[in-house]
Amino acid sequence: MLNENKPITIGVVGNPNTGKTSLFNCLTGLRQRVGNYPGITVERKLGTAFLGEQAVTLIDLPGTYSMAANSPDEEVVLDVLCGEMSLEQPVDLVLCVVDTSNLQRNLFLATQIADLGLPMVIALNMWDEAENRGMQIDVTQLSLNLGIPCIPTDAKRNAGLDELKNALKDAIQNKPKLNSLVWPNSVNQATEFLKKELGNSAPKDEARLRRILFDVDSILLRRIKMDAGAKKEIVQNARKVLMNDGLNPLAAEALLQYKHVGLMLEGIERSAVIRNRRTESIDRILMHRGWGLIVFMGLMYLVFQAVYSWSGPFMDLIDGSIGWLQDTAARPLESMPMLQSLVSDGIIGGIGAFLIFLPQILILFFFVSLLEDSGYMARAAFLMDKLFRWCGLNGKSFVPMLSSYACAIPGIMAARTIENPKARLATVLISPLISCSARLPVYILFIGAFIEPRYGAWWAGFTLFAMHLLGLLLSFPISWVLTRFILKTASSPFVLELPPYRAPKLGNVFNRMYLRGMDFLKTAGTIIFAMTILIWATLYFPRPESIEQETRASFIEEEASQKQISVNELETLLDDEGSEQGAALREKLTLTTETRYIEQSYLGQTGKFLQPIFEPAGYDWRVTLGIVSSFPAREVIISTMGIIYRLGDVDEKSDGLRDAMAKQVWQEGPRKGTPIFTIPMVLGLLVFFALCQQCAATIGVIAQEIGWKWALFSFTYMTILAWVGAVATYQIGMLFVS
Amino acid sequence: MNTLRELRVGHRAIVASIETGTIVGQRLLALGIVPGTRLSVTKVAPLGDPIAIEFNGCHVSLRRDEAEGVFIKEETGSAL
Numbered sequence: 027m028l029n030e031n032k033p034i035t036i037g038v039v040g041n042p043n044t045g046k047t048s049l050f051n052c053l054t055g056l057r058q059r060v061g062n063y064p065g066i067t068v069e070r071k072l073g074t075a076f077l078g079e080q081a082v083t084l085i086d087l088p089g090t091y092s093m094a095a096n097s098p099d100e101e102v103v104l105d106v107l108c109g110e111m112s113l114e115q116p117v118d119l120v121l122c123v124v125d126t127s128n129l130q131r132n133l134f135l136a137t138q139i140a141d142l143g144l145p146m147v148i149a150l151n152m153w154d155e156a157e158n159r160g161m162q163i164d165v166t167q168l169s170l171n172l173g174i175p176c177i178p179t180d181a182k183r184n185a186g187l188d189e190l191k192n193a194l195k196d197a198i199q200n201k202p203k204l205n206s207l208v209w210p211n212s213v214n215q216a217t218e219f220l221k222k223e224l225g226n227s228a229p230k231d232e233a234r235l236r237r238i239l240f241d242v243d244s245i246l247l248r249r250i251k252m253d254a255g256a257k258k259e260i261v262q263n264a265r266k267v268l269m270n271d272g273l274n275p276l277a278a279e280a281l282l283q284y285k286h287v288g289l290m291l292e293g294i295e296r297s298a299v300i301r302n303r304r305t306e307s308i309d310r311i312l313m314h315r316g317w318g319l320i321v322f323m324g325l326m327y328l329v330f331q332a333v334y335s336w337s338g339p340f341m342d343l344i345d346g347s348i349g350w351l352q353d354t355a356a357r358p359l360e361s362m363p364m365l366q367s368l369v370s371d372g373i374i375g376g377i378g379a380f381l382i383f384l385p386q387i388l389i390l391f392f393f394v395s396l397l398e399d400s401g402y403m404a405r406a407a408f409l410m411d412k413l414f415r416w417c418g419l420n421g422k423s424f425v426p427m428l429s430s431y432a433c434a435i436p437g438i439m440a441a442r443t444i445e446n447p448k449a450r451l452a453t454v455l456i457s458p459l460i461s462c463s464a465r466l467p468v469y470i471l472f473i474g475a476f477i478e479p480r481y482g483a484w485w486a487g488f489t490l491f492a493m494h495l496l497g498l499l500l501s502f503p504i505s506w507v508l509t510r511f512i513l514k515t516a517s518s519p520f521v522l523e524l525p526p527y528r529a530p531k532l533g534n535v536f537n538r539m540y541l542r543g544m545d546f547l548k549t550a551g552t553i554i555f556a557m558t559i560l561i562w563a564t565l566y567f568p569r570p571e572s573i574e575q576e577t578r579a580s581f582i583e584e585e586a587s588q589k590q591i592s593v594n595e596l597e598t599l600l601d602d603e604g605s606e607q608g609a610a611l612r613e614k615l616t617l618t619t620e621t622r623y624i625e626q627s628y629l630g631q632t633g634k635f636l637q638p639i640f641e642p643a644g645y646d647w648r649v650t651l652g653i654v655s656s657f658p659a660r661e662v663i664i665s666t667m668g669i670i671y672r673l674g675d676v677d678e679k680s681d682g683l684r685d686a687m688a689k690q691v692w693q694e695g696p697r698k699g700t701p702i703f704t705i706p707m708v709l710g711l712l713v714f715f716a717l718c719q720q721c722a723a724t725i726g727v728i729a730q731e732i733g734w735k736w737a738l739f740s741f742t743y744m745t746i747l748a749w750v751g752a753v754a755t756y757q758i759g760m761l762f763v764s
Numbered sequence: 765m766n767t768l769r770e771l772r773v774g775h776r777a778i779v780a781s782i783e784t785g786t787i788v789g790q791r792l793l794a795l796g797i798v799p800g801t802r803l804s805v806t807k808v809a810p811l812g813d814p815i816a817i818e819f820n821g822c823h824v825s826l827r828r829d830e831a832e833g834v835f836i837k838e839e840t841g842s843a844l
Binding site: 091092094096127128130131134135241242243274276277280281284300301302305306309313315316318319404407408409411412413415518519520521522523524525 | 782784785786787788789790791792793794795796798799806807808809810811812813814816818820821822823824825826827830
């Protein structure tokens with residue numbers, strides 16, 4: 027009987043590329059909840075389906091080929107199905123989604139799951155594709171042979187859903203079990219031995235003991251609290267039992283199960299293996315040495331253009347709306363400057379700080395979904411793999427790294443498409459090194475101000491190009507070091523299925539964009555928002571009230587002596603509402619006050635405090651202050667420089683800012699009187715911006731994807747790298763200059 | 765014995781055995797590349813590695829180093 031209090035949980039499992047998620051979407055509609063399993067980058071996706079009146083919970087488990095768990099994704103599948111995942115209810119029933127064109131391989135996974143003792147229903151998905159390829163399958167006989175209901179479905183056109191729901195409903199009552207393999211006696215003896223020897227922390231059920239027996243480096247074995255050498259010896263002894271029976275313990279499961287599957291499939295497929303001619307002829311072009319690369323580059327150019335340029339209008343719209351909101355909200359709060367600044371710069375600015383990334387994320391995931399669902403992503407990885415593998419990455423690192431040229435945030439999120447956990451981690455950690463579009467205005471400012479006037483357009487262009495190449499060129503050796511010496515995560519093989527080409531279903535594409543977007547807003551968005559408020563506070567406080575008076579007094583004195591008039595005369599001029607001169611003076615005073623506020627803020631004090639550290643890179647305290655204030659977002663340096671040099675609103679093309687920088691000379695010290703912005707210093711500054719992780723949003727999204735530990739690690743290594751780069755450039759450059 | 769690493773594009777072979785005890789070997793077995801399986805190399809990536817193979821109607825890409833663990837008996841004649 028059904029227990030009315032406990033909702034039924036159905037685990038949806040299957041090989042990758044079987045249309046599993048598409049079927050999950052069909053069954054649950056929009057009743058989905060998405061999150062992450064804590065501590066690991068594995069998506070947790072739950073949905074509610076209605077089997078008639080009855081509501082059941084469906085868990086969309088990551089696609090996997092085998093229960094021998096070698097990656098965090100596969101561990102989640104194993105743990106959820108074994109009832110070991112604390113977040114999930116134990117699974118009552120398994121819906122195994124198989125690709126009808128590929129029964130043999132897909133049923134291997136089904137037999138492994140059935141071995142855990144779970145009741146199962148099979149969805150023969152992509153039924154239409156198999157039929158179109160000329161395959162004929164006797165479904166009734168197949169269900170009989172397997173001992174469980176097999177339902178032809180086609181998620182693409184919502185076919186077979188009612189039948190599937192009925193079968194699931196019945197299965198909740200009947201608990202149909204797949205006709206499992208009868209294990210040879212030696213296997214049972216070996217598991218019995220394991221149970222006896224491995225102690226209390228070992229699993230007690232035969233099924234999981236078999237995983238320990240059969241799997242290379244089993245995760246279940248690793249979790250047993252026992253001396254590693256002792257565990258190894260016990261398992262070796264258990265495996266000897268199989269070897270004495272003439273079985274290779276590390277191949278026995280596959281050989282026996284594939285044989286078992288073969289027997290169950292006898293007479294079912296009334297056709298020999300039919301090759302997918304359409305896919306093969308498309309591959310003749312797309313995987314071709316020459317044409318394949320041309321198409322690849324064309325497609326990647328399109329993806330890049332979309333993320334880089336098409337997102338522009340949407341970002342401008344968000345930027346404009348946030349600006350308007352800031353002004354609108356600021357007006358009624360004129361009398362309360364602290365609250366005004368908190369609401370307008372802190373809160374609304376903080377919302378803008380993460381909303382601005384949404385267009386690029388959505389556009390990139392639109393393309394990533396198309397590339398994955400169509401089957402092209404695997405081909406792209408195939409074409410590019412050799413370029414990346416020597417440094418521990420693989421072909422799937424290409425799209426995240428390419429996207430990072432627009433912005434590291436969608437790039438880091440796209441690293442989820444990389445199955446290999448080690449390569450995924452490394453890709454996330456090097457993506458922020460790639461020169462993103464926020465660096466461009468900074469490059470333009472300094473190159474335009476110092477390189478172009480002196481060396482001409484060609485060298486200016488070359489410097490710009492070099493800056494875009496620098497991070498990329500460094501990212502490979504850094505990844506090599508990371509994967510070789512620092513990342514402890516196990517690597518998984520690059521055995522990649524090249525699925526048949528299929529037309530992507532737009533519903534799934536939009537669903538994925540929506541889920542990724544929501545994920546970003548909820549997790550990274552919260553982090554970025556909190557960081558923005560924090561940064562606002564360090565820029566605003568302590569703000570002693572006396573500053574305004576002090577600045578006014580010293581300003582009047584300074585201006586009066588400059589203009590050679592008396593203090594009183596200047597004060598009258600300053601307060602003269604009517605005169606143009608008064609207005610100009612008042613504006614100058616406002617700017618001076620703003621500069622003073624920045625200088626005395628906690629961030630400004632930090633900048634002055636850190637000055638000695640940046641001294642070897644040739645920065646004075648103003649440049650250091652600009653650098654420190656641009657850690658939350660690198661492009662901020664431009665507006666900060668505008669404030670520091672008392673120019674007001676500036677952008678990267680402002681002549682005023684360029685002149686002001688060129689005029690800066692050392693006020694004291696051995697270099698007194700010489701310009702601060704020399705060519706070696708400017709080049710070093712460019713290198714600093716190219717390599718430094720001056721982006722709170724990137725830190726937030728790394729924390730979302732792989733955790734805080736790695737977010738702090740990436741911030742630290744990039745800051746050190748940038749500092750070393752800037753100092754080395756400056757010091758070496760100075761040797762040439764002098 | 766020859767390994768899959770050496771099989772040239774367009775050539776067919778029968779799997780004789782798989783090197784076990786490695787994660788790659790386990791993955792290949794799970795995918796159904798068991799002894800007796802007929803396979804052929806269909807493509808080589810532009811930079812010479814990885815290779816793409818076909819067996820039982822499915823296509824898989826793997827690196828040459830990984831293909832080294834698949835021992836084969838080459839069949840004569842072309843797969844195409």
